Amino acid sequence: MAVLSVDVNNEAIRIEVRATTIGSECPDCESWSSRVHSSCLRFPADVPTAGRRVVVCLHVRRFFCPNASCGRPTFVEQVLGLTRRHSRRSERLRQVLAAVGLALAGRAGARMARVFGVPVSRSTVLRLVAAPPEPRPPAPRVVGVDEYATRKGRLYGTVLVDVETRRPVDLLSDRKASSLASRLAERPGIEVVCRDRAPFFTEGAATGAPQAAQVADRWHLWNNRPTPPVPTRPGLRACRLDRR
Numbered sequence: 001m002a003v004l005s006v007d008v009n010n011e012a013i014r015i016e017v018r019a020t021t022i023g024s025e026c027p028d029c030e031s032w033s034s035r036v037h038s039s040c041l042r043f044p045a046d047v048p049t050a051g052r053r054v055v056v057c058l059h060v061r062r063f064f065c066p067n068a069s070c071g072r073p074t075f076v077e078q079v080l081g082l083t084r085r086h087s088r089r090s091e092r093l094r095q096v097l098a099a100v101g102l103a104l105a106g107r108a109g110a111r112m113a114r115v116f117g118v119p120v121s122r123s124t125v126l127r128l129v130a131a132p133p134e135p136r137p138p139a140p141r142v143v144g145v146d147e148y149a150t151r152k153g154r155l156y157g158t159v160l161v162d163v164e165t166r167r168p169v170d171l172l173s174d175r176k177a178s179s180l181a182s183r184l185a186e187r188p189g190i191e192v193v194c195r196d197r198a199p200f201f202t203e204g205a206a207t208g209a210p211q212a213a214q215v216a217d218r219w220h221l222w223n224n225r226p227t228p229p230v231p232t233r234p235g236l237r238a239c240r241l242d243r244r
């Protein structure tokens with residue numbers, strides 16, 4: 001971006017900018033074009049500073065798409081990190097409002113936004129919270145598989161965890177070998193399955209991720225180890241084994 005002028009008055013800061021790139025990419029077919037059709041002005045609102053509104057006066061160009069088979073004959077350039085289609089706010093202002101909305105929700109978020117100089121409705125705050133796409137987690141390489149209880153002693157499901165990032169990957173509502181196998185099969189990049197020694201996990205991992213090495217995780221090895229014999233009277237030892 002090139003800044004052409006900055007105008008400061010009591011209410012607002014107006015920054016006139018234009019993109020310095022020669023061309024732009026068609027949003028539909030991703031063809032690069034430098035053939036200008038026309039140009040116009042956009043005014044995305046930015047985060048206020050020093051008690052003043054910040055308005056970016058942005059010169060944008062409309063380009064011809066060079067791809068004859070593309071359904072979009074012309075397109076308007078977008079500035080990465082600043083604008084997006086049909087948005088009247090800069091990306092930075094959208095992120096700030098989304099963070100406020102995540103912390104405070106709609107009504108309180110709108111009130112807080114007005115305090116720092118951005119009049120916005122509560123439904124807009126909620127819409128911005130819902131707008132960012134969910135980040136796609138990286139494909140797991142080492143997957144931990146274990147049970148979780150929705151009702152202890154009665155209802156169990158299966159949890160899949162990315163062992164390297166320590167983030168949950170998936171929750172299954174049951175602990176059947178077939179369910180585990182189908183979920184593992186959706187992720188062909190798995191190299192290691194880390195599990196306890198339950199037979200349904202063994203079978204599920206072998207069917208769903210036959211390429212992966214199966215290892216017993218340290219926690220289960222340690223906690224499911226046989227109790228060492230107690231060097232006391234024979235009667236006492238028998239009693240303890242009965243209780244187990």
Ligand SMILES: [Zn+2]
Pocket residue numbers: 026027028029030031065066067070071072
């Ligand atoms: Zn195109």
